[in-house]
Amino acid sequence: MNAHYELPLEDAGYSFGFLDEYAKKEVRRCILKAIAIPGYQTPYASREMPMGRGFGTGGLQLTLSLIGAGDTLKVIDQGSDDSVNAVNLRQFVQLTCPGVAVTEKTQEATLIQSRHRIPEKMLTEQQILVLQVPYPDALVVVEPSEARRKVMHGEADYSRLLVKLYEDVVRFDEITLSHRYPTRINGHYVIDPSPIPRWDVPKLHQSPALVLLGAGREKKIYAVPPYTLAEPLVFDDIAFRVEDFRDARGQRIACRCCGSTVSFLDELIDDAGRVTHQCSDSAYCEEQQEIHSARKQA
Amino acid sequence: MSYVAIKGGKAAIDGAAGATEYLRCKGSHEAPLTLAMIEEQLRLLTSRVVSEGGLYHPRLAALALKQFQGDTLEAAFALRAYRSTKPRLLESPVQDTSNMRCIRRISSAFKEVPGGQYLGATYDYALRLLQLDLAKEDPAAFKAVAKNFLRDTPETELPDNFPKVIDALRAEGLLPPLAPGRAAAFDITRDPLVFPVPRSAALATMARAETGGLLAMAYSNMRGYGDVHPTVAELRVGYLPVMLPHPVTGELMEAGEVLITECEVVAMYEGAHGDELPTFTLGYGACFGHNEVKAISMAILDRALQKGMRDGPSNPSEDPEFVLLHVDGVDSMGFASHYKMPHYVTFQSDMDRLRTTQQKMQQKASEATT
Numbered sequence: 001m002n003a004h005y006e007l008p009l010e011d012a013g014y015s016f017g018f019l020d021e022y023a024k025k026e027v028r029r030c031i032l033k034a035i036a037i038p039g040y041q042t043p044y045a046s047r048e049m050p051m052g053r054g055f056g057t058g059g060l061q062l063t064l065s066l067i068g069a070g071d072t073l074k075v076i077d078q079g080s081d082d083s084v085n086a087v088n089l090r091q092f093v094q095l096t097c098p099g100v101a102v103t104e105k106t107q108e109a110t111l112i113q114s115r116h117r118i119p120e121k122m123l124t125e126q127q128i129l130v131l132q133v134p135y136p137d138a139l140v141v142v143e144p145s146e147a148r149r150k151v152m153h154g155e156a157d158y159s160r161l162l163v164k165l166y167e168d169v170v171r172f173d174e175i176t177l178s179h180r181y182p183t184r185i186n187g188h189y190v191i192d193p194s195p196i197p198r199w200d201v202p203k204l205h206q207s208p209a210l211v212l213l214g215a216g217r218e219k220k221i222y223a224v225p226p227y228t229l230a231e232p233l234v235f236d237d238i239a240f241r242v243e244d245f246r247d248a249r250g251q252r253i254a255c256r257c258c259g260s261t262v263s264f265l266d267e268l269i270d271d272a273g274r275v276t277h278q279c280s281d282s283a284y285c286e287e288q289q290e291i292h293s294a295r296k297q298a
Numbered sequence: 299m300s301y302v303a304i305k306g307g308k309a310a311i312d313g314a315a316g317a318t319e320y321l322r323c324k325g326s327h328e329a330p331l332t333l334a335m336i337e338e339q340l341r342l343l344t345s346r347v348v349s350e351g352g353l354y355h356p357r358l359a360a361l362a363l364k365q366f367q368g369d370t371l372e373a374a375f376a377l378r379a380y381r382s383t384k385p386r387l388l389e390s391p392v393q394d395t396s397n398m399r400c401i402r403r404i405s406s407a408f409k410e411v412p413g414g415q416y417l418g419a420t421y422d423y424a425l426r427l428l429q430l431d432l433a434k435e436d437p438a439a440f441k442a443v444a445k446n447f448l449r450d451t452p453e454t455e456l457p458d459n460f461p462k463v464i465d466a467l468r469a470e471g472l473l474p475p476l477a478p479g480r481a482a483a484f485d486i487t488r489d490p491l492v493f494p495v496p497r498s499a500a501l502a503t504m505a506r507a508e509t510g511g512l513l514a515m516a517y518s519n520m521r522g523y524g525d526v527h528p529t530v531a532e533l534r535v536g537y538l539p540v541m542l543p544h545p546v547t548g549e550l551m552e553a554g555e556v557l558i559t560e561c562e563v564v565a566m567y568e569g570a571h572g573d574e575l576p577t578f579t580l581g582y583g584a585c586f587g588h589n590e591v592k593a594i595s596m597a598i599l600d601r602a603l604q605k606g607m608r609d610g611p612s613n614p615s616e617d618p619e620f621v622l623l624h625v626d627g628v629d630s631m632g633f634a635s636h637y638k639m640p641h642y643v644t645f646q647s648d649m650d651r652l653r654t655t656q657q658k659m660q661q662k663a664s665e666a667t668t
Contacts, residue, residue, distance in 0.1 A: 007333070007357050020385040026488075043490035048378035053632025055639065078640045080307075085639050087307040116643040134636070146619055147493040172655045173662075178647035197647040217629050219490040243650040266642050267649070280643055 017064040018096040023047050027065035027221070031212060034223040039185030041136050041153070046219040056089055056115055057216030059132035063113045066128065069099030074109035079117040079264070079280035089113065106283050116179075118200040120263050120284040123209035125226060131194040133215035136222065138182035138192040158182075158190050161233060169238060181240075182233045185224055190233060193224075199242045199264045204230035245277070255279045258288035322367055336360035345557070345587025346370050350627050351377025352487070352506035354556045354586050371508070371631040378628050386488065390542055391550065392480070395560050395584070396462050400536035405463045407531045407564065413460035418535065420590075463532040464562050464580065473564070474577045493619050500603050500622055504596040505585045508627030515625060516595035519602050519615035526601050528563035528581060528594075535559045535588050560584040561593035565601050579604070 017024060023045075030044040049057040056077075067073060075090040077083035081104040090102055103109050106119045115132040123129055139149045142160040152158070161182055168176045179195045183204060193201060194213055204211060204224050211224040224230055232240040245253045245265050252261045256276045263284060265277040279285035323330075337344050337360040347359040351374040358380065362373035402418025405411045417423075467473045484499035491499055504512060519526050537555040544551050561583040567576040581601025583593040599621055606616030614620045624630065 005357060007361065014383055019382055022385055023382065043492050045486075045488050045490050047382035047487075048375065048628055049382065050376070050379040052375075052635045053629050054634075054636025055632065057632075078642050082307040083640055084307040084310055087311055091308075116641075134633070146623070150492075173658050174651065174655050176651050176655065178651040179644045195641075195644045197643055199647075217633055243647055244654065264643070265646070267646055280646075 014096055016097060017067065018049070018092075019047055019061065019064055023061075024065040027061055030221045031062065031065070031223065034212070034221045035210070035225050037189075038225050038228050039189030039191045039222060041189075041191075041215075041220040041222045043219055044221055046216045049216065051088065051092070053217040054134060055085060056113070056132040058214030058218075058221070059113050059115070059130045059216075060089060060092070060214075061216060062130045062212050062214040062221065063093065063111060064097070066130075067093065067097055067100055067111055069097075071110045072101040072103050072108055074103050074106065074112045074283075075114075076112070076117060076119070076281075076283075077115040078266075079119075080282040082282065085115065104283050105287075116195050116197075117264070117280060118196055118203045120279075120281045121287075122203075123207060125208045127209040129207075129209050129211045131196070131211065131213045133192065133194045133213045133220070134217070135180065135192050136213070136215040136218050136220040138180070138190045140192075153189060156188050158184075158233065161190065162235075165233065165235070169235075175234075175238070184229075184231045184233060186228050189222075191222060191224075193230075197243055197264060198232070198240070201230070201232050201240070202242070206230075253277050255285060255288075258285045258292065260285070260288050318367075331364050333357055333360040333364065336363050342588060343368070343370065345589050346509055346592075347373045347377065347587075349585040349587045349589050349592060350374035350506055350508055351381075352586075353377045353381050356557075356587075371627050374508075375628045375631070381487070386485075388542070389482075389485075390540065393538060393541060395534070395538060395558075396465075397459050398534060398536040398538045398558070398560070399458060399555070400456070400460055400534050402536070403460055403532070403534040405530065405532045407463065407529050411463050411532070412466060413457065416456065460534070462562075464564070467531065467564065467578070471575065472578050473580055491622060494607065495618060495622070497600070497604065497607070500618060501582065501584075501596075501600060503622045504583070504599060504625065507592075507596070507625035508630065509589060509592045509595075511625040511627065511630065512595045512599065513591055515615050515621050516598045516602075519598055519613065524602050524613040524615045526563070526565050526581065526598050528565050528598050528601065530594065531562045531564045531580075533559070533561045533590060533593065535590070557587055558584055559587065559589050559593040561590070561597045563594070563597040563601060 015021070027044060030042045034040065034042045046058065047061060049060055051057060051060070063073070073090070073093055075081065075086045075093070077086035080086065093100060094102060106112070106121045109127060111128050111130065112119065112123070113130040113132070118129065137146070137149055139152055139158070139161060142164055143149050143152065165175050165177070168174065179197050180192050181198050181201050182190045183193045183201055184190045191213070193204060206227050206229070207224065208226055210226050213222050234240045243264065247253055253265060254261045255263060255265060255278050257278055260279055263279045263281060266280045268276050268278060270276065337356050340363070343363060344356050344359045347363060347370055348354055348356055350370065351359060355377070358377060359373065362376040366372035366376065400416065402420060403413070403416045405415060464473060468475065481496065481498070484496050484502060486499055486502045491503070518524065536557070538558050539552045539555050541550040542553040543549065563581040564578045565581060567578050579601060581597040583596030583600060585592050585596065599615060602613070602615045603618050603621060606618060611617035611620070
């Protein structure tokens with residue numbers, strides 16, 4: 001470089017939402033396409049974000065393209081607002097989107113970006129849920145080539161996926177898919193609903209809120225529009241089952257903090273080696289605790 | 299309830315940033331690195347970062363290297379993220395690399411080539427013996443090296459430009475003629491790769507690919523998972539004048555120059571089409587900065603991918619999807635790093651499946667014994 005060149009130091013300011021306006025417009029156009037074809041993986045020219053591919057860059061591009069002053073954002077990772085990555089993403093949005101409010105309360109948010117969980121509290125028509133996606137294609141389990149997978153999706157050919165589930169049943173007497181459970185949207189495309197637990201899959205079905213899924217590294221956007229069929233892939237005689245939180249005696253385990261017996265639980269091992277359980281959705285757990293303490297006072 | 303599992307994220311992130319910055323600065327008896335020092339004395343490192351970052355800005359590359367403590371993957375990544383904030387203002391016309399102001403130019407196909415061979419700056423024939431006197435370098439002697447070199451080198455020694463070796467091969471009919479009419483180049487920063495992709499998309503992807511990743515793929519072809527057997531028709535390193543249309547007149551004008559490495563490999567001929575005579579086949583590699591191994595790897599893979607696109611891949615290095623989706627440093631390092639993030643929820647689901655399966659099998663086993 002020219003020896004007299006000076007780096008323009010005042011050039012460090014970024015525009016609202018970090019991305020340039022053309023990039024945001026392109027993402028919004030792809031969102032519309034994704035909504036119009038429920039479950040279809042819309043390719044888009046995913047931009048590099050200042051955090052690692054795999055850390056939620058796809059979700060973040062959706063959030064930054066949709067957010068405006070007047071929006072209230074909630075960011076969670078593993079169900080928690082205070083998880084390292086959630087903090088990082090939220091701080092980044094606050095830094096680049098002045099005027100945007102943030103919240104930890106699910107019901108207050110207009111936009112929720114999440115990794116690996118859907119909040120326990122039922123979302124509303126006024127809310128958009130953005131899910132971060134590492135693998136956008138449910139067929140990758142059975143077919144590594146993207147070109148071949150695209151044909152299979154077009155033909156709604158999910159036979160090899162069904163064979164995989166069948167083989168599971170034969171070998172283990174159980175479907176072994178634990179999370180990222182293949183889910184058929186609007187009767188055609190089968191999606192990878194992101195690595196949410198099976199517990200959260202039923203929340204996609206006829207959801208009042210728009211659910212957008214963004215895979216930054218794999219450069220795909222797809223959607224589960226409001227009030228759309230979302231059916232986990234199963235057989236007529238083998239039911240879809242969510243995670244089982246019963247103890248050895250068959251009792252449903254309760255959260256050690258709020259006592260809830262109807263939420264998805266994190267399993268914790270303390271220094272003494274004891275296993276305890278706690279709500280994965282931290283906002284839900286706190287709300288339950290507040291309700292209990294209000295009752296006690298009353 | 300003294301301990302809460304996943305709280306304190308913000309404090310942890312702030313602490314990590316502090317610890318990282320401490321390590322960057324802890325040699326406080328030394329002066330901080332200047333950007334010019336990195337750009338000039340670690341010029342090949344800077345070259346690698348401008349190339350993988352896909353942004354020709356050596357000074358910012360030097361800054362990124364300083365900020366990320368020499369990590370090329372992180373530094374290239376930071377340049378890419380910076381790019382995301384900038385709109386694309388115009389599409390440049392095709393640049394003619396025969397106008398390159400070469401600092402090095404060789405051909406391994408011919409003993410003599412039009413314009414001559416210039417070895418230039420290279421470690422190719424250097425003995426890799428550690429030069430221990432660099433451990434304590436005298437600043438005055440250090441400055442004198444450059445001064446003396448320029449004093450002893452006649453100004454007229456290097457021509458302004460060189461003819462291309464492949465033009466001579468083409469004129470002789472040993473290479474196929476240039477295809478008439480050129481389709482607009484595929485812009486990988488504005489369009490996602492949806493396979494099949496044109497050759498220009500493959501070239502653009504490889505031009506900013508991670509050097510090690512690209513080399514590994516190309517090496518697999520060289521060793522036997524493929525059969526390119528290349529001859530380097532020409533490898534040149536130099537400054538390419540960047541011609542852009544004048545905003546008012548539209549006339550092409552030189553907007554500046556970029557250091558690039560360009561490589562053309564020639565491979566053996568294959569069956570001809572119809573009445574045409576068979577010709578050698580060509581692989582092309584080019585990237586920002588001085589990165590010879592990368593340009594050669596890219597040229598070999600370009601040739602391998604052309605075969606794969608035409609006949610279907612018979613090796614991984616001939617499969618466009620396999621090569622192009624796995625050579626990007628930002629993508630691959632990001633995904634490898636993401637496994638360090640919390641995966642409590644998915645692991646909970648995994649344990650649920652394993653425990654249920656174990657229970658069922660135990661049950662079956664005990665039923666079988668009773």
